[in-house]
Amino acid sequence: xxxxxxxxxxxxDSGPGIKAAFRYAFTTLNLPVPQDSELDTLIxxxxxxxxxxxxxEDKVEEAIxxxxxxxxxxxxxxxxxxxxxxxxxxxxxxxxxxxxxxTSKNQPMAQVMVQHFGFQSxxxxxxxxxxxxxxxxxxxxxxxxxxxxxxxxxxxxxxTLFDMAAGRDLEIGSIGVEWGYGTSxxxxxxxxxxxxxxxxxxxxxxx
Numbered sequence: 001x002x003x004x005x006x007x008x009x010x011x012x013d014s015g016p017g018i019k020a021a022f023r024y025a026f027t028t029l030n031l032p033v034p035q036d037s038e039l040d041t042l043i044x045x046x047x048x049x050x051x052x053x054x055x056x057e058d059k060v061e062e063a064i065x066x067x068x069x070x071x072x073x074x075x076x077x078x079x080x081x082x083x084x085x086x087x088x089x090x091x092x093x094x095x096x097x098x099x100x101x102x103t104s105k106n107q108p109m110a111q112v113m114v115q116h117f118g119f120q121s122x123x124x125x126x127x128x129x130x131x132x133x134x135x136x137x138x139x140x141x142x143x144x145x146x147x148x149x150x151x152x153x154x155x156x157x158x159x160t161l162f163d164m165a166a167g168r169d170l171e172i173g174s175i176g177v178e179w180g181y182g183t184s185x186x187x188x189x190x191x192x193x194x195x196x197x198x199x200x201x202x203x204x205x206x207x
Contacts, residue, residue: 001206002149003092004140005123006158007103007110008043009180011085012117017071017078018043025051025066029059043181044160046104046134068106076109081117082179084199089122091203100125102143102156104136137166144170157202158182161190175205 008014019039026033031054034042042050051063092099099122103110107128114120127143140156143149149172156167159180167174168191176187176195184195196205 002098002100002144002147002154003206004100004102004127004143004154004156006044006136006156006160006163006180007101007105007113007128009159009182010082010157010163010177011089011101011119012079012081012113014076014079014113015040015043015181017075020078021067021071021075022050024070025063026054028066029055029063031055040181044104044158044162046129046136047106048134068109071109072112076113077116079113079117081119082199086118086122088199088202089119092206093122095203095207097206098147098149099123100127100143100147102127102136102140104129104134104139104162135166136162137169140166140170144172159187161186164190164192167191 005011022039022042023033047064047067048060051060055063101123105128107130110128111126114126125146127139129139133139133142144154151172155173155175156163157175157177159177160182164174164176164187174191174193176192178184178195178197187195196202
């Protein structure tokens with residue numbers, strides 16, 4: 001099988017660093033900082049979409065630059081792999097599956113995170129947001145094309161509605177994980193065919 005994993009909220013609990021970077025951007029721009037629960041909803045979508053909800057169009061690029069400057073220096077390291085996820089990835093690799101990351105995180109920063117937390121040996125490719133390709137559906141489509149993955153053998157594995165909607169729209173399998181930032185209802189409503197509650201469930205589901 002061809003398994004395309006989201007990164008934030010699926011492999012890594014990266015909320016503390018992402019929310020700190022958002023707080024830094026809003027504070028530097030002298031804007032009100034959204035409440036913590038609201039910041040949780042910004043984990044997963046592309047930065048362009050998240051900042052556009054709060055800022056006029058001519059301020060979005062500046063906000064993204066501020067976010068990335070903080071995140072590159074500090075935020076990327078303010079995270080932890082989910083318990084048991086490396087063991088699950090190792091089992092999937094040993095089962096012979098193709099594993100890749102498809103994330104809305106800036107691609108160079110995704111590569112830094114993967115290296116820092118020791119995920120590089122599990123994945124054949126890392127696909128992240130690029131200037132002309134940052135929505136999850138664009139990133140996932142790029143991953144499917146590079147891997148030459150048959151749709152009937154491909155799955156997106158993620159924790160938000162954006163992951164599930166991308167899988168649904170590209171007509172591949174959509175597996176929702178319940179340990180991340182999305183809700184079970186939002187995953188199911190946007191195309192999740194299966195919900196997994198524990199990292200250990202990954203290897204048994206695809207065995």
